[in-house]
Amino acid sequence: xxxEEALSRDVTDVLGYLLKRAHLQLSAATTLALEPxxxxxxxxxxxxxxxxxxxxxxxxxxxxxxxxRTSMVxxxxxxxxxxxxxxxxxxxxxxxxxxxxxxxxxxxFEQASAAEREAEKAYIARLSVDDQRHLRQALRTIxxxx
Amino acid sequence: xxxEEALSRDVTDVLGYLLKRAHLQLSAATTLALEPxxxxxxxxxxxxxxxxxxxxxxxxxxxxxxxxRTSMVxxxxxxxxxxxxxxxxxxxxxxxxxxxxxxxxxxxFEQASAAEREAEKAYIARLSVDDQRHLRQALRTIxxxx
DNA sequence: TATTGTTATACTCTATAACTATA
DNA sequence: TATAGTTATAGAGTATAACAATA
Numbered sequence: 001x002x003x004e005e006a007l008s009r010d011v012t013d014v015l016g017y018l019l020k021r022a023h024l025q026l027s028a029a030t031t032l033a034l035e036p037x038x039x040x041x042x043x044x045x046x047x048x049x050x051x052x053x054x055x056x057x058x059x060x061x062x063x064x065x066x067x068x069r070t071s072m073v074x075x076x077x078x079x080x081x082x083x084x085x086x087x088x089x090x091x092x093x094x095x096x097x098x099x100x101x102x103x104x105x106x107x108x109f110e111q112a113s114a115a116e117r118e119a120e121k122a123y124i125a126r127l128s129v130d131d132q133r134h135l136r137q138a139l140r141t142i143x144x145x146x
Numbered sequence: 147x148x149x150e151e152a153l154s155r156d157v158t159d160v161l162g163y164l165l166k167r168a169h170l171q172l173s174a175a176t177t178l179a180l181e182p183x184x185x186x187x188x189x190x191x192x193x194x195x196x197x198x199x200x201x202x203x204x205x206x207x208x209x210x211x212x213x214x215r216t217s218m219v220x221x222x223x224x225x226x227x228x229x230x231x232x233x234x235x236x237x238x239x240x241x242x243x244x245x246x247x248x249x250x251x252x253x254x255f256e257q258a259s260a261a262e263r264e265a266e267k268a269y270i271a272r273l274s275v276d277d278q279r280h281l282r283q284a285l286r287t288i289x290x291x292x
Numbered sequence: 293t294a295t296t297g298t299t300a301t302a303c304t305c306t307a308t309a310a311c312t313a314t315a
Numbered sequence: 316t317a318t319a320g321t322t323a324t325a326g327a328g329t330a331t332a333a334c335a336a337t338a
Contacts, residue, residue, distance in 0.1 A: 009259065011194065011210070015266045016176055016187055018285035019169040021212075025289065026162055041162055042328095048157065059296065064157070066167070068330060073298060095296040095337045113155065120161045124288055135284040138277050139164035142270055143171065188305095205319060214307060219321060241314045241319040 026123050033119035037112040038082070042067075044116060046075050047109040050085065050101045057096045084108055172269050179265035183258040184228070188213075190262060192221050193255040196231065196247045203242045230254055 011017050030041045039047070042065075049061045058076065062069040076099070079085040084105035090096040101109060124132050157163050176187050185193070188211075195207045204222065208215040222245065225231040230251035236242040247255060270278050 009194070009263075010198075011191070012286050012289070013282075014191075014194075014262070015270070015282065015285075016169070016172055016262075017191070018282065018289055019165060019172060021289045022285055023162070023165040023169050026165060030162055045157070045160075045163070048155070048160075052156075057296075069297075070299085070331085071329070093296085093338070097297070116160070116162075117155075124161070126287055127284055131280070131284050131287075134277070134280055136159075136161065136164065138273055138281040138284075139161075139168055140158050141272055141277075143158070143164055143167045203319075215320075216308085216322085217306070235314095239315070239319085243320070 026120065029123055030116055030119045033115045034112055037108055037115065039108070039112050041116070043075055043079065044109070044112050046072070046079070047084070047101065047105065048113065050099055051106065051109050056099045057090070058099065059096075061099065079105070172266065175269055176262055176265045179261045180258055183254055183261065185254070185258050187262070189221055189225065190255070190258050192218070192225070193230070193247065193251065194259065196245055197252065197255050202245045203236070204245065205242075207245065225251070 027041060034040055034044060045065055046061060049064050050056055053060075058072045059069050062072050076085060076087055076097075080087050083102055086100045086102055087097045090098050124135065127135065173187060180186055180190060191211055192207060195210050196202055199206075204218045205215050208218050222231060222233055226233050229248055232246050232248055233243050236244050270281065273281065
């Protein structure tokens with residue numbers, strides 16, 4: 001590669017910058033949109049996993065979200081304290097906790113999920129509908145391993 | 147929004163997840179690719195700014211990269227110690243430091259920049275060339291403010 | 293002996309405030 | 316008084332190690 005080529009590379013040519021900035025910008029917008037519900041994007045992610053499964057353990061949620069199991073404890077302490085999630089030992093393996101959305105937890109989740117979706121829509125509103133679809137699909141493709 | 151709609155939303159439908167994961171995955175790959183040069187992606191970003199400008203102050207670099215000016219100090223301490231960047235007070239305003247890539251710094255930058263580019267190419271290799279272009283363009287569009 | 297949840301700890305990254313030297 | 320660089324400090328987020336209860 002010639003020196004001129006390297007020199008001509010702008011910050012907005014660096015994919016890492018673009019992804020980082022896009023993530024930070026959207027994250028800020030989503031955080032704001034979720035504030036009225038007392039949730040942040042990561043906590044909503046926990047609720048989403050719980051909403052999509054009949055019964056889940058803390059470790060299972062952690063693995064699905066790609067976070068450490070120790071990170072789950074504080075999340076669930078807060079969610080349980082607010083009556084959004086119930087946590088009780090599994091009958092036939094008392095090491096595991098069974099996690100479930102409460103009825104009010106499910107309502108909070110659905111409202112907050114809708115707010116998150118609106119924030120995303122607003123963030124990519126400058127793209128055509130086709131470009132929005134292509135962006136999502138391209139990200140899915142590169143993010144999916146193997 | 148109906149309950150079924152909210153429930154059907156998978157993690158890979160959430161744009162925030164996709165952007166976060168893509169950023170983390172690419173960041174890991176780029177970090178690995180830059181290791182032989184003793185650089186990480188953010189430090190290479192500093193070098194890129196210096197390579198593209200005749201003369202720069204620490205504050206100017208910080209603003210261009212969107213980081214705090216206090217973050218620059220440690221980066222530049224390390225880069226100066228390795229003889230990659232020179233730092234001297236500006237003659238007619240001795241509060242400011244003039245930052246410049248040294249000759250060997252420029253070589254390191256160009257080699258590392260090429261390695262970064264290769265890592266990016268590999269990361270999005272599963273997309274068609276057209277889709278790669280569209281992805282970059284879509285990200286530029288949404289990241290660019292106003 | 294291995295696993296789940298928990299706690300304590302440490303490490304990275306970044307932001308805030310205060311200090312210095314210059315202007 | 317305002318600004319550039321610096322330093323010290325604190326906060327968020329995450330990872331590691333060790334522990335108790337259970338299998």
